[in-house]
Amino acid sequence: MTTFGQFTYPEISAQAEALQAAWTQLDNQQDWIDRYLANPQFDEVIFIGSGSSYYQALTMAATFRKWTGRSATAHPSSEIYLFREQAVPAGKKVLVIGVSRSGESTEVILALESVHSLPNWTIAGISCYEDSTMAKLAECLISPLGKETSTVMTKSLSSMTFMMQAAIALAAHNGELSGELERVMNLDGGVVKAADAFIKPIVDQGSFNKYIYLGMGAYVGLGLEASLKIKEMSYVWTESHGTLEFRHGPKSVVDPGTLVCLLVSEQARAYELKVAQEMQEYGAFVLLITAKAGEDTAFANAVFEIGAEDVSDEARSVLYLPALQYLGFYTALHKNVDPDSPKNLTQVVKI
CATH class of the missing domain: 3.40.50.10490 (Glucose-6-phosphate isomerase like protein; domain 1)
Structure with a gap:
């Protein structure tokens, strides 16, 4: 075992x-x-x-x-x-x-x-x-x-x-923002469990040779972190870009076998989903992580709802992380790599 x-x-x-x-x-x-x-x-x-x-x-x-x-x-x-x-x-x-x-x-x-x-x-x-x-x-x-x-x-x-x-x-x-964060905190346990069950079959059934993470605003950092997570844990080829910026050259790498994971904001939702649809047309498997699924997300190959659609994009940030972390974890297991002990890495980096 x-x-x-x-x-x-x-x-x-x-x-x-x-x-x-x-x-x-x-x-x-x-x-x-x-x-x-x-x-x-x-x-x-x-x-x-x-x-x-x-x-x-x-x-x-x-x-x-x-x-x-x-x-x-x-x-x-x-x-x-x-x-x-x-x-x-x-x-x-x-x-x-x-x-x-x-x-x-x-x-x-x-x-x-x-x-x-x-x-x-x-x-x-x-x-x-x-x-x-x-x-x-x-x-x-x-x-x-x-x-x-x-x-x-x-x-x-x-x-x-x-x-x-x-x-x-x-x-x-700002008591309203504090209230938003308290709601996010109370939702997080359910999101963690749902993300675990949602992500594992995607990895088990997929055969992805590259991973692309897209996000804007407060989610730029989250996309970079998601890209690093899967690289650290499983050594796969991955990139992260601003969602609309990805169309200006980098999209040339998209083809069948590419997983494009989009961290959907509510502020720029319509524009971001247009980018996701375009990547799907190039052959990508499109995974959307979004506050709420709808008719506008029906095209995607997989949609993970995190809830809290009525809070600010910034307050919702940590709800995106469980799915992104499990994606790295299960990809490592799928490749028979131990995510606990990444090669060349230590917990503390010293010079």
């Missing part, structure tokens, strides 16, 4: 509990929100991370911009450490928030250390480990149940993304 995925599978499956714990933890860290996210002195909030942490930083920054109306960006940690002047204009009052599951990634530590004593620069972080190097260097939000044994990030990423979004909603003093 195979033991492949003995850590990854239960960690994906436990993300609803991790979201609940992150939500509760925010009650203990309101001072962090007031000191950093809600503080009007900062001209720019910069979320930094490496790999999956950078991709969730993109979602965090998009959410911050939309919900607070203030300037925010996301950068790889190494850009702030090695190319700071190109990334951030001089003279701004900047808050840098390091994003790191372990709090031990060399690049994020070096980046935070390089700016923490500079005038007009303030550092903070979000992690799953309260005793980490980053947590000792900078005051951090902590996702209590985000800790993982497996190499690839799953419930850690879901819980940290959700926790930061909940903190942003509180910083914006």
